Amino acid sequence: MNNFNFTFNATACNTCGGKCCTGESGYIFCSITEMEQISAFLKLPFNEFTQKYVKKVGYKFSLIEKPYNNEYACIFxxxxxxxxxxxxxxxxxxxxxxxxxxxxxxxxxxxxxxxKMCPGIELDKKDM
Known part of the structure; x- marks a missing residue:
């Protein structure tokens, strides 16, 4: 990606264990369009999807989390x-x-x- 001093090796995802999906509690923001796409993917009516998997955070929407290994994980x-x-x-x-x-x-x-957050990150030391 442009303007970053690291690259990303996607093959690390195969053995990472979902570090970007788990950890401290936070927000997994999504737009209404994204929520519509997820609900269609899950074959759930939109209202049922949002009631079951989404919380409102101010004027935004976030997927909910679930407990996981004494921390949290995205519901999905x-x-x-x-x-x-x-x-x-x-x-x-x-x-x-x-x-x-x-x-x-x-x-x-x-x-x-x-x-620690993403083992796929490879720092481009020449840019430092």
Whole structure:
């Protein structure tokens, strides 16, 4: 991705165990369009989907979380396969990870923290 001092090796997802889907509690924001796509993918009426899987956060919407290994996981994290059960229609927030603005200027000090969150990150040391 442009303007990031790291790259992403997607093959790491095969053995990562879903680190980007689990951890501390947070928000998994999604748009109404994304919620419509997920509800269609799950073959659930939109109202049923939102009542079961979505919470309102201010003026935004977030997928809910579930307890997982003394922390939390996205409701669509499959604990058996350790993968996303809605991968093909996952929200933009998930599709763009780890290329979020907050990680744009990763320093070598931040690198270890980023690796804990995502073993697919490969720091481009020449840009540091």
């Amino acid at each position: 994290f499959d604990k058996e396969t350790k993968k996303c059960s809605i991968y093909d229609v996952r929200p933009k927030q998930c599709r763009t990870f780890p290329f979020w603005d907050g990680f744009r200027d990763t320093t070598s000090e931040d690198y270890e923290l980023l690796l």
